[in-house]
Amino acid sequence: MAVTDQATSLPDERLVELSLDGDEDAFGILVRRYQRRLTAFLGQLVGDLELARELSQEAFVRAWSALERFDPRYRFSTWLFRIAHNLGIDQLRRRRLQTVSLYRTDSEGDEVEVVVPDADKDPLGHLENHALASELRQVIDGLRPEYRELILLRHFAGLSYQEIAEFKGMPLGTVKNKLFRAHSVLRKALAVFL
Amino acid sequence: MATDCQAIQEILTEYRGETDRLEGTARHHFEVCPACREVAAAERTLGLIFADAVPPANAGVERGVMASLRPVRTRRRIVAFLPVAASLLVALLGATLVGGVPGGGIVRFLPGWSAQGWMAFVSSASDWGTAVATGARAVAATLDPAILAAAGLVGFLGLVGVAVTALRWRRVSPWRNED
Numbered sequence: 001m002a003v004t005d006q007a008t009s010l011p012d013e014r015l016v017e018l019s020l021d022g023d024e025d026a027f028g029i030l031v032r033r034y035q036r037r038l039t040a041f042l043g044q045l046v047g048d049l050e051l052a053r054e055l056s057q058e059a060f061v062r063a064w065s066a067l068e069r070f071d072p073r074y075r076f077s078t079w080l081f082r083i084a085h086n087l088g089i090d091q092l093r094r095r096r097l098q099t100v101s102l103y104r105t106d107s108e109g110d111e112v113e114v115v116v117p118d119a120d121k122d123p124l125g126h127l128e129n130h131a132l133a134s135e136l137r138q139v140i141d142g143l144r145p146e147y148r149e150l151i152l153l154r155h156f157a158g159l160s161y162q163e164i165a166e167f168k169g170m171p172l173g174t175v176k177n178k179l180f181r182a183h184s185v186l187r188k189a190l191a192v193f194l
Numbered sequence: 195m196a197t198d199c200q201a202i203q204e205i206l207t208e209y210r211g212e213t214d215r216l217e218g219t220a221r222h223h224f225e226v227c228p229a230c231r232e233v234a235a236a237e238r239t240l241g242l243i244f245a246d247a248v249p250p251a252n253a254g255v256e257r258g259v260m261a262s263l264r265p266v267r268t269r270r271r272i273v274a275f276l277p278v279a280a281s282l283l284v285a286l287l288g289a290t291l292v293g294g295v296p297g298g299g300i301v302r303f304l305p306g307w308s309a310q311g312w313m314a315f316v317s318s319a320s321d322w323g324t325a326v327a328t329g330a331r332a333v334a335a336t337l338d339p340a341i342l343a344a345a346g347l348v349g350f351l352g353l354v355g356v357a358v359t360a361l362r363w364r365r366v367s368p369w370r371n372e373d
Binding site: 020021022024027028031032035036037039040043049053056057060061064065123124126127132133136155156158161176177179180183186187190191193194 | 239
């Protein structure tokens with residue numbers, strides 16, 4: 001299939017079908033569609049942009065390899081992000097054995113683990129407003145883990161509430177409520193920028 | 195009032211501060227509630243901040259992925275062809291065994307289990323095709339008819355297997371992309 005404007009606007013489901021028929025161009029469209037969000041999500045998850053790019057690449061290759069096992073009743077996006085999430089978590093587990101981690105107190109007084117990113121690999125390093133980048137990093141890292149994960153899925157992975165509910169296996173109402181609470185914390189912490 | 199505010203602010207949070215989704219009483223509440231209007235404005239800005247926080251696309255990722263697809267596809271083709279090959283072998287085995295069923299007519303040509311027979315068998319082994327067919331007929335000739343019937347069934351199942359697995363293999367076969 002030649003990559004045309006029409007092809008790039010095909011829904012995920014159709015592109016997955018074409019990919020299953022061995023159409024690499026169709027899979028390439030899926031890669032272009034999701035790579036930015038996948039890298040952003042993984043960047044926040046592992047705290048290292050370079051590593052996030054490697055993991056994104058691996059996630060896509062794994063998705064391509066396992067495409068025949070993809071259940072079309074579910075969304076491709078949630079399946080892909082689940083692969084990426086598992087890769088990220090495995091990476092964190094491995095790295096936890098190799099690095100010293102710091103602890104900080106989150107917005108609700110609980111102690112949470114923080115992995116300090118290398119300045120050159122900072123997933124927010126592209127932001128021109130360094131003060132905002134620094135504050136945003138601290139606020140996200142300081143969120144309760146359950147809120148943090150939902151914020152990453154919503155704003156870095158770009159998933160809809162429905163997709164997040166599917167991804168997490170949570171009722172939609174719970175997702176709405178938790179994200180509302182997480183946003184309340186964010187609005188308060190970032191008030192000076194809002 | 196507080197409940198109204200939370201319900202409306204949940205909507206504003208979900209839609210990044212866009213107020214289009216508010217209708218009826220919710221819309222009216224929003225118009226007169228400074229707290230909700232403040233949340234809407236903050237959520238709009240927050241949405242922009244998060245949009246900027248997503249790093250730009252990296253061409254290296256796409257290049258790396260696309261370069262990795264071909265070996266995976268080749269492996270997938272081989273893996274998909276294995277059941278086809280296995281089914282073919284089963285079908286051939288069954289067909290070859292069944293080939294010995296007529297017995298009398300064909301068994302005549304089989305080497306007897308004598309020294310001369312074995313010599314004939316060995317001499318014909320120079321031709322692999324003849325050797326395999328002769329060997330299979332020899333085996334078939336010594337088998338019980340019931341086993342031969344089973345061999346027929348094996349051959350039939352092998353053919354069915356070929357048909358089923360070939361359909362799956364066709365999806366990833368090299369010729370598929372030439373369409």
